Amino acid sequence: MKTWVYIDHFKGEVQPSSWEALGLGKTFDSVTALVFGSGVETLVKAAFEYGADEVIVVDHPELGDYRAEPYASTLSALASSHTPDLILLPTTARTRELSAMAAVDLNSGVLTDVTAVEVNGDQIVFTRPIYEGKVLEKTICTARPIFVALRARSFPKPPRQEGRSGPVIRAEAKVDAQSIIAGYSTTEASVNLGDASVIVSGGRGVSNNPALGLDEKATAQKGFELIGELAAVLGGAVGASRAAVDAGYISYAHQVGQTGKVVSPDLYIACGISGAIQHLVGMRNSKLIVAINKDPEAPIFQQAHYGVVGDLFQIVPALIAAFKKRLGK
Amino acid sequence: MKIIACIKQVPDSEAKVKVENGQITWGESPLVINPFDEYAVEGALQQKEAHSGTVTALCIGPESAKEALKYALAMGADDAILISDPALEDIDSIGAARVLTAAIQKIGGVDMVMFGRQTLDNGTGLTPAQTARFLGWPMLGWVGRITVEDGRVTVERVLEEGRQIVKAKLPAVLSIVQSIGEPRYPSFMGIRRASKATIPVWTLADLGLSAPTAAVKRVEIMNPPVRETVCQIITGDTPEAIAEALVEKILAEKVL
Numbered sequence: 176m177k178t179w180v181y182i183d184h185f186k187g188e189v190q191p192s193s194w195e196a197l198g199l200g201k202t203f204d205s206v207t208a209l210v211f212g213s214g215v216e217t218l219v220k221a222a223f224e225y226g227a228d229e230v231i232v233v234d235h236p237e238l239g240d241y242r243a244e245p246y247a248s249t250l251s252a253l254a255s256s257h258t259p260d261l262i263l264l265p266t267t268a269r270t271r272e273l274s275a276m277a278a279v280d281l282n283s284g285v286l287t288d289v290t291a292v293e294v295n296g297d298q299i300v301f302t303r304p305i306y307e308g309k310v311l312e313k314t315i316c317t318a319r320p321i322f323v324a325l326r327a328r329s330f331p332k333p334p335r336q337e338g339r340s341g342p343v344i345r346a347e348a349k350v351d352a353q354s355i356i357a358g359y360s361t362t363e364a365s366v367n368l369g370d371a372s373v374i375v376s377g378g379r380g381v382s383n384n385p386a387l388g389l390d391e392k393a394t395a396q397k398g399f400e401l402i403g404e405l406a407a408v409l410g411g412a413v414g415a416s417r418a419a420v421d422a423g424y425i426s427y428a429h430q431v432g433q434t435g436k437v438v439s440p441d442l443y444i445a446c447g448i449s450g451a452i453q454h455l456v457g458m459r460n461s462k463l464i465v466a467i468n469k470d471p472e473a474p475i476f477q478q479a480h481y482g483v484v485g486d487l488f489q490i491v492p493a494l495i496a497a498f499k500k501r502l503g504k
Numbered sequence: 505m506k507i508i509a510c511i512k513q514v515p516d517s518e519a520k521v522k523v524e525n526g527q528i529t530w531g532e533s534p535l536v537i538n539p540f541d542e543y544a545v546e547g548a549l550q551q552k553e554a555h556s557g558t559v560t561a562l563c564i565g566p567e568s569a570k571e572a573l574k575y576a577l578a579m580g581a582d583d584a585i586l587i588s589d590p591a592l593e594d595i596d597s598i599g600a601a602r603v604l605t606a607a608i609q610k611i612g613g614v615d616m617v618m619f620g621r622q623t624l625d626n627g628t629g630l631t632p633a634q635t636a637r638f639l640g641w642p643m644l645g646w647v648g649r650i651t652v653e654d655g656r657v658t659v660e661r662v663l664e665e666g667r668q669i670v671k672a673k674l675p676a677v678l679s680i681v682q683s684i685g686e687p688r689y690p691s692f693m694g695i696r697r698a699s700k701a702t703i704p705v706w707t708l709a710d711l712g713l714s715a716p717t718a719a720v721k722r723v724e725i726m727n728p729p730v731r732e733t734v735c736q737i738i739t740g741d742t743p744e745a746i747a748e749a750l751v752e753k754i755l756a757e758k759v760l
């Protein structure tokens with residue numbers, strides 16, 4: 176089974192679940208990694224160190240900024256000349272587009288958010304959540320190559336072997352971009368919820384500091400400062416409920432839940448989040464769930480392993496201090 | 505400006521969806537317009553208001569999916585088209601994109617096609633980009649803000665890496681996210697108009713297509729393993745005592 180793994184990155188920053196895809200690929204066969212971009216030599220080196228047996232590199236200034244069309248055209252041209260059976264990718268906003276378009280070019284199929292893969296002879300069966308994880312489906316794909324986008328943190332990340340290397344194949348880019356990137360707004364920090372092993376999330380409760388007056392917005396920002404500080408102490412990412420996003424406390428990219436991101440960190444701490452079903456479907460597969468809420472009846476406690484009934488403006492600062500002490504920070 | 509909003513009908517977001525006797529069921533829960541697609545309709549209506557023009561809601565589904573189209577009409581869409589054909593029951597995302605492409609071409613003269621980010625049922629999020637690919641139009645995904653000027657569109661994409669400003673020529677395909685703004689509620693007038701509307705139904709033959717064969721096939725469905733959690737409430741005399749006890753528990757779980 177000829178297996179390729181696409182290394183997804185944003186301006187040279189690799190989506191860590193790309194390495195999980197490499198690890199899975201290695202359980203089938205030797206693996207060819209694909210690295211597209213501009214000035215990506217360090218990624219080629221990393222791909223070998225995470226287990227690639229060969230790397231196909233497409234290095235072109237036009238690929239410096241990810242855009243769906245040239246990346247898809249480059250990928251489908253390579254796939255039609257080398258005919259891989261499987262192309263593994265992490266599931267990200269970029270790879271959904273990329274695999275979607277390349278599969279159109281190759282008249283093939285894509286499976287997204289795959290959480291398990293079984294190989295029975297020629298037949299490969301993929302498990303993926305549907306109806307926001309309320310149901311699981313097993314699917315097959317009769318066309319080749321099959322694009323398999325893996326859900327982050329569903330497969331083990333292989334160890335990095337410093338200094339490992341192998342043959343590099345340089346290939347041509349197809350530069351047919353149909354859009355221009357005019358800029359990035361730098362006011363917001365980037366967030367990578369899918370790969371985070373710890374997420375601290377805030378909800379509408381972050382704007383409800385009982386010790387303060389009416390200026391909701393100011394106190395809300397204070398609330399998320401606390402959430403951010405706890406996340407930083409734990410080396411984690413900041414999540415949010417939709418109520419917090421809708422109120423403008425934090426950007427949509429942080430939203431966890433049905434219309435946000437589905438996450439499964441090792442530790443999820445929900446602060447001032449009630450636990451509506453649309454939030455729960457986004458985080459209930461987290462390994463350990465901790466809830467801090469002043470309402471003992473809040474449904475979030477039904478999903479949590481540990482709970483604190485109390486005011487987050489008192490509990491979170493105490494938690495930050497206690498973690499700092501115990502983790503020696 | 506001629507805008508198409510592609511929508512789908514799905515079980516309500518609160519629905520308890522499960523597998524029963526080998527079938528997916530959601531009890532008494534209603535079928536509704538896919539919540540992500542409400543943002544597509546909202547985005548389309550905002551552009552119509554800014555530049556005048558029309559918004560057409562387009563849906564692949566059974567006869568009952570007319571209800572989702574009526575919701576889009578009640579929000580303010582000008583017209584709606586249902587694509588319905590028994591041969592479309594088991595299509596995959598590429599099949600859906602092929603059918604939508606044919607419909608968009610049949611409608612003709614379209615400037616923008618807007619989708620939701622993904623659906624609540626299959627949730628692949630592939631169809632917008634696949635439709636763009638078939639049409640040969642630029643794909644602008646995860647859009648939270650749109651401005652159109654002189655046949656060019658500038659969008660703000662809301663990505664994990666931050667907001668990205670992207671420009672492209674029209675016609676284009678967009679997928680819209682929540683940052684576009686709260687979808688408007690259907691107005692009283694809108695609901696009246698929608699209830700009287702006749703929604704044309706197009707079949708594959710009307711689109712000049714033969715039955716698609718899906719490469720991606722479902723072979724089994726199952727309920728996820730149930731997870732029994734009993735919440736242990738941590739108590740203490742002071743926030744500090746509670747925090748220390750909680751930290752002990754978390755460290756003992758070895759998740760850090």
Ligand SMILES: Cc1cc2nc3c(=O)[nH]c(=O)nc-3n(C[C@H](O)[C@H](O)[C@H](O)COP(=O)(O)OP(=O)(O)OC[C@H]3O[C@@H](n4cnc5c(N)ncnc54)[C@H](O)[C@@H]3O)c2cc1C
Nearest residue numbers: 378379380383416417418432433434435447449453469487
């Ligand atoms: C189609 C659809 C899609 C949706 N998608 C999402 C989604 O993706 N993600 C999502 O999160 N929601 C989503 N929702 C919204 C969801 O239904 C809830 O409205 C939302 O999750 C509520 O957010 P919240 O828990 O922060 O706010 P609330 O429900 O208002 O809860 C706030 C909680 O904070 C507690 N609290 C207040 N002050 C304090 C304090 N000082 N200390 C401690 N606790 C305090 C309160 O007791 C309360 O439990 C969706 C809804 C719909 C209809």
